[in-house]
Amino acid sequence: MNMDEEKDIENALRTYSERIEFKQRLARIQASADVNAYPVETEQSGQIRALWRTYRTTLAVAASAAIITTFGSIFLYRSYQQSHQQEQQYRLLSKEIQAVKYSQRKLLSDLNGRGRALSVNPAQVSGSGFMLTGDGYFVTNNHIVIGADSVYVQSTKGDVYKARVVYNDQAHDLAFLQLCDDSAFRPMPPVPYGFNARPSDLGERVYTLGFPREEIVYGEGYLSSGTGYRGDSTAYQVAVGVNPGNSGGPLLDEGGNIIGIISGKQTTLEGVSFAIKTNYLLDAINAIPADSLKGQPLRLNRKGGLMNLSRKQQIKRMQEYVYQVKVFKHKE
């Protein structure tokens, strides 16, 4: 027992001394390693790594913010550029006429005073349009009448009628108006032209009437493609010189049939204009709810009476049915 306990305490002492010795050896080695500057070197890289470790989440957030900002602005810039380009290339032919001076002659010759009201408060947008039926249905481009407070149409003779917007077809850029709201409007004889919904052939001689200025203007050319801007199958491409204000004007073929409605042109190319095909006009008419028509059916003249007339005669008959559309809007 005694011997055992002596062993125990001796062992404990030995372990104690071994540890002390070991610590001394370690201290020596640590000191020599310090002299070799070994740990100092690693400590430097360790510190750099420690910094990296500490700040890498912050760095990651900063980097992703930078990436998002970069690509976001590139994307925005590109989409802006693209939309801008499109806007430039495809020009709607409505005319902003706020700055256009009213013809003095018109003012003076206007006796019933209806025109005077217009001249005092000139229209903000103008375009063209034409009668669908003799009893007052009328078609023009949707982009002309959009956002309108009131819409007036003015004939070549200078008669002004107030029009009611019956239906908008935004997809095909069509708007249907009715003139018979205005008591001054008296139904006219049936329209002389027919509506040709069959696809017209390339090279077809076509002409249009419109109001790029206060007077009606005639333009002619040919049908140059069966599709419109960027392959738009609802439109034709035509080589007719058109200008702002021509929008909504009729496009007629040799036989005096309506084959389309002028809607826009490509600004980057010369003589490239676009017209909405007549069969989309017919589709749009079919889509008009019966309520909007107020019981007055809208029936189109399929067969025109201009077939055998010369171009000059056709135009003479036509122009009474082509109107200038004037739109008044709230100033924003």
Place this chain on the structure above:
Amino acid sequence: MKESRLPVLTDEELLIGLADGSDNALTHLYQRYFPMVLYFVTSNSGSEDDAKDIYQEVLIVLYEKVRGGSLELHCQLKTYLYSIGRRLWLKQLAQRSRFMVRDVETPVSDEFVNGQISDDLAGHEERDRQFDLMADSLNRLGEPCRTLLEDFYIEHLSMQDITEKFGYTNTDNAKTQKYKCLMRLKRLFFSEYKQD
């Protein structure tokens, strides 16, 4: 620089060298694995001195296991050392009430090895306690017993040297004196040790 002068030793050779008390092996162990622990400790709000203390303790654990022949390695030596160092430092951090750990190496994930490391550390703590207790007991022993025992057991002086140093008439006398001192130390040591 020093690295090139030292022959590249395997972990196995290092452990054998450590058990034999080879300075070379110890230096090698120090240089090979200290940077890892240093990196870990400095990444976890410790200083270089903290790292040195921790690594010293790690090596003490290893050394005492190797000396006692009870080292069972079920993972790489590097992983073992890292895990031990990690536990030790975490304990310190817990005392400083910090809990976020940023690992620089993969610690032991194996359940069995983890348990083994816990056992090793428990054993280490026990030995730590013994060590502190022994230092304390030696302090309380008083002179000349303390110096006598330290000279014999720590400085490894022969009984002859001790006889001369302390002016005993002969070695037998010195031996009796040493035995008496040892018995007093035993009482001091075990009275504390057994209490716990």
